[in-house]
Amino acid sequence: MKSRFSIPLGSPFGIKISIHWTFGFLIAWIVLVSVNQGLEVYQILMQIVFVLTIFVCVVLHELGHSLMAIRLGGKVESITLLPIGGMANMSEMPEKPREEFLVSAAGPLVNVVIALLLMLYMSWIHPVSPDDMEFEAITFQNFPVMLLAANLFIVAFNLIPAFPMDGGRLFRSALAMKMSRLQATSIAKDIGQIFAIIFIIAGIFVNPFLIIIGIFVLLGAKGEHEMIKYQDILNQYTVEDVLKTDYQALDADETIGQAAEKLVHISDRGFVITSEGEFAGLLTKNDIIKGLNERGREIAVKEFMDSDVPSVRSSDSLFEVYKDMRRNQHEIVPVKAGDNFKGVLELENINEFLLIKKAIV
Ligand SMILES: [Zn+2]
Known part of the structure; x- marks a missing residue:
């Protein structure tokens, strides 16, 4: 929040x-x-x-x-x-x-x-x-x-043994002492959904508030199960596996107007900004639109780029990075190996990667 x-x-x-x-x-x-x-x-x-x-x-x-x-x-x-x-x-x-x-x-x-x-x-x-x-x-x-x-x-x-209530977690963790976390979550999800349906039916007859709780539990069960499934998949990979090396680069002195023109022709979430050949920051589509609205076309991209996006290492666990990006609402982060800039990681690409891996599993 x-x-x-x-x-x-x-x-x-x-x-x-x-x-x-x-x-x-x-x-x-x-x-x-x-x-x-x-x-x-x-x-x-x-x-x-x-x-x-x-x-x-x-x-x-x-x-x-x-x-x-x-x-x-x-x-x-x-x-x-x-x-x-x-x-x-x-x-x-x-x-x-x-x-x-x-x-x-x-x-x-x-x-x-x-x-x-x-x-x-x-x-x-x-x-x-x-x-x-x-x-x-x-x-x-x-x-x-x-x-x-x-x-x-x-x-x-x-x-109540259903996510997102504490009972769901208690139940899952008790099961996970005997089986894998994914299996345990899957069972906890099923039980949670049964409770959700009971809540919704009871809500129709008793109190509409129960319907809201039922829907809440239904979504909670699904969300938790998805996240654990993602964790199971992404834990097997590192940032290197989804790293994007064919990113779009702009020089820090180019203008927002030039960036906007190039934006039309690309499907990327944004640009990598370089200064004297070195990585300097990121400029997302939103930054460009904001820049155009607030300062006009002639302002240099370096004025609007985000130079504080924390970089990740190419050897980092893909799941940990994915979780952080979602939590901090970072759509794109720079990737480094040692001191060298290697490319970018886009949330969109991880989501696509997940879809493919889920389809295979
Ligand atoms: Zn609690």
Whole structure:
């Protein structure tokens, strides 16, 4: 999730936590529904405080995953809060079955601990009498009970054995202790899809929200399976195998206008910019269009080229590079061997390569 759509909240343990702007819709929706129900201002505020508290529990849940991942040698960039839940963006995720199991279990475990603490609180400090059990609205009295219920719901929901829920990963990693990760993912995908269909059918009769979850699970199962299949294929190759050496080159002093004219005749995603015969940067089609719009035809391409695209080595694992390119939305990266510029790698070419290899497998 791009940071420009999110409001930063802080960086505990070096993990950037931010809240997505669509969260505003959730709060607006709560206010609308509450006003419709004829609730008083105090009750509406309680609803909002309650939802925000649940999301604090969601952040703690994501921190549980993240800290366990870091402990096992992974890297976590950020946690983004969406109205549908939290999302931890891990750049390096432990993949050994035992490690994946621990990372997946750590999130729901946090909510189990929160639930236990709430039970202790209610039995020792703030006993809840049956009179407090009216659940039309959140009150100061029923707040802990409702929060307990919410945390138990988070645990139960996340333990559904289907991607993208934690349960899908727990299930896959447990299977992967006995078989290959690809086989395990394939079984987990099938089970996930069965759950998705149950959700969708139940949604028609019970609550339309279940249909949305069903579709979410259907896509999650498919996406995870594809990614593991890609990993299985791409792990057998290096950047060298898909390297493009017949790239289009432009000199850094040529103009955007000249680049635009050449663009018409090529199918490449962009140009390699050289200065005195050395690699200087990349210029994508988008850069050219942006350059034309903002500065006109006469500006030199070096003003608009991207000279900070991180280069990859021709011996790098194709899967790792593919993952990074997708995550950072790099369509094209320069490839080096030692200090020498060898060519470029295009995301499009890797996708084509995958299609061919998938067809053969
Ligand atoms: Zn989780």
